[in-house]
Amino acid sequence: MTVSALSASTENKSDTVSAVSDVSAVDTATTPESAAFESSAASDNQEADSVAGRNTTSMPRTPTLQTTDALTEIRVERQLKRLSDYFTDGSYWNHYDIDTTGMSDLEIATCVTDTPCAHSVNGYTYCNVYNGAMATVFPQYDYDTQCLGYASLISDLLFGTDAPVTEFYDFDSLRIGDHIRLVNNEHSMIVTDIDWDTDTITVTEANADYENCAISWGRTITRDELYSMESDVRFYTRYS
Ligand SMILES: [Zn+2]
Numbered sequence: 001m002t003v004s005a006l007s008a009s010t011e012n013k014s015d016t017v018s019a020v021s022d023v024s025a026v027d028t029a030t031t032p033e034s035a036a037f038e039s040s041a042a043s044d045n046q047e048a049d050s051v052a053g054r055n056t057t058s059m060p061r062t063p064t065l066q067t068t069d070a071l072t073e074i075r076v077e078r079q080l081k082r083l084s085d086y087f088t089d090g091s092y093w094n095h096y097d098i099d100t101t102g103m104s105d106l107e108i109a110t111c112v113t114d115t116p117c118a119h120s121v122n123g124y125t126y127c128n129v130y131n132g133a134m135a136t137v138f139p140q141y142d143y144d145t146q147c148l149g150y151a152s153l154i155s156d157l158l159f160g161t162d163a164p165v166t167e168f169y170d171f172d173s174l175r176i177g178d179h180i181r182l183v184n185n186e187h188s189m190i191v192t193d194i195d196w197d198t199d200t201i202t203v204t205e206a207n208a209d210y211e212n213c214a215i216s217w218g219r220t221i222t223r224d225e226l227y228s229m230e231s232d233v234r235f236y237t238r239y240s
Pocket residue numbers: 093094117118119124126127128146211212213
């Protein structure tokens with residue numbers, strides 16, 4: 001996210017709250033792909049064309065064959081950008097002060113506000129809940145909320161609700177969009193970027209302080225840091 005976009009979203013927090021009731025504007029798992037693909041296909045063209053150094057307003061791009069897997073990763077990358085514009089860094093994944101009467105579960109789950117939950121004061125009344133595909137691998141929880149609910153929602157928005165969920169343990173197999181679960185810490189994160197030169201991942205997460213369900217993008221964690229903060233690290237991928 002650009003700095004200007006961030007400050008704009010901060011200034012318009014009241015708009016953010018009111019906008020959530022208009023969930024038709026939200027890119028849910030059912031709708032975002034075509035728009036994401038169209039916009040990114042255009043930027044792909046521009047990128048390829050600038051590399052080729054040609055003026056291509058009228059020149060069609062030569063099609064290239066790619067695997068489903070590669071195309072999925074490209075789409076995940078684009079969708080992460082879109083999601084970071086909606087679930088903005090520093091806002092809160094909750095429905096504080098929002099009248100949820102008549103709203104669907106998904107509509108409530110996609111609420112974002114500028115008011116912290118304050119669990120120690122308010123309990124979990126305002127926390128959002130999302131029971132998606134990830135719920136099947138966390139049967140110990142009656143419902144997925146806070147960090148797990150957010151990671152579960154982001155995962156489904158990235159890959160679709162019917163994508164398989166596969167557990168693995170090898171850090172070297174991590175890919176963007178994967179879910180990292182710190183079992184003993186009971187914390188979840190979604191990988192948004194990986195720098196293999198430094199073994200550093202970047203994540204988005206909610207409720208890292210266990211108190212406010214704050215949404216965060218951009219925290220970086222090295223491989224060593226990850227395993228020093230948690231002895232039981234598990235990964236969940238949605239790639240086939
Ligand atoms: Zn909360």
